[in-house]
Amino acid sequence: MRVVTLGTSSHVPTATRDTTSLLVRPAAGSPILVESPGAVVRKLRAQGVDPRDLERLILTHDHTDHIYGFPHLIHALWQHHGRIDVHAPPKTVETAVRLLEVLGLGGEDYPELAFHGVEPDGEPRVLFEHAGITVRCVRSEHPRTTFALRFDEPASGASLVHSSDTRPCAAITELARGADTLIHDCAVPHRFFDLVGRYHSTAREAGEVATASGVKRLVLIHLHAVLGFDDDELRADARASFGGEVVVPSDGQELIFER
Numbered sequence: 001m002r003v004v005t006l007g008t009s010s011h012v013p014t015a016t017r018d019t020t021s022l023l024v025r026p027a028a029g030s031p032i033l034v035e036s037p038g039a040v041v042r043k044l045r046a047q048g049v050d051p052r053d054l055e056r057l058i059l060t061h062d063h064t065d066h067i068y069g070f071p072h073l074i075h076a077l078w079q080h081h082g083r084i085d086v087h088a089p090p091k092t093v094e095t096a097v098r099l100l101e102v103l104g105l106g107g108e109d110y111p112e113l114a115f116h117g118v119e120p121d122g123e124p125r126v127l128f129e130h131a132g133i134t135v136r137c138v139r140s141e142h143p144r145t146t147f148a149l150r151f152d153e154p155a156s157g158a159s160l161v162h163s164s165d166t167r168p169c170a171a172i173t174e175l176a177r178g179a180d181t182l183i184h185d186c187a188v189p190h191r192f193f194d195l196v197g198r199y200h201s202t203a204r205e206a207g208e209v210a211t212a213s214g215v216k217r218l219v220l221i222h223l224h225a226v227l228g229f230d231d232d233e234l235r236a237d238a239r240a241s242f243g244g245e246v247v248v249p250s251d252g253q254e255l256i257f258e259r
């Protein structure tokens with residue numbers, strides 16, 4: 001399994017960071033796309049992925065920065081007759097369907113879409129198995145119902161947790177126990193806590209979750225980088241509470257899992 005951070009910013013992109021999305025690439029088989037923000041088709045192609053090969057899409061919640069490119073993804077698949085399974089909380093499924101309706105997308109000229117609405121809670125629930133990867137979800141701590149995700153690939157031993165948008169929470173700490181890598185919401189260094197502390201996490205808090213769960217590597221994402229802090233400050237802040245590897249990824253960066 002390999003993972004690419006297609007986008008790494010908060011809801012406000014910068015010149016070098018676009019809104020958060022991930023591409024999870026199994027050892028064999030089609031990739032799993034997490035979120036459908038803007039320019040996602042171009043980002044897939046930049047990774048050598050033909051969007052027509054997409055079979056699985058996860059939308060963690062329906063805040064605009066995570067879903068606004070969904071209609072465009074479908075529009076870009078005009079006259080493609082494959083099938084995409086879309087996994088999301090029920091309210092997010094509703095939003096996704098309404099976006100397509102408003103823009104008149106769907107029908108025989110477009111791929112078949114199979115929506116799977118799942119209500120996440122504090123206990124891990126299997127969303128699906130795909131290409132040797134088992135995907136589980138719990139509910140994160142965020143104003144809208146949001147998936148936090150775990151990806152396990154037993155054949156390689158690779159395991160990854162993605163917190164999605166969240167405050168630090170026990171369900172995610174437990175979900176990440178025994179995983180190799182934790183990708184965690186990190187809007188800001190801790191000195192900006194007052195700005196985002198109701199909805200998101202700081203680098204220091206992400207480090208605390210990583211330490212409590214025992215992961216080896218912490219990847220900081222959903223960065224509100226428009227504030228102008230630098231990557232070194234984020235790394236130092238996370239290292240104050242976590243002794244493992246800290247990664248501040250760029251857009252399009254691939255995360256390799258050691259065997």
Ligand SMILES: [Zn+2]
Pocket residue numbers: 061063142165
């Ligand atoms: Zn959100």
Ligand SMILES: [Zn+2]
Pocket residue numbers: 010011063065066165222
């Ligand atoms: Zn967001």
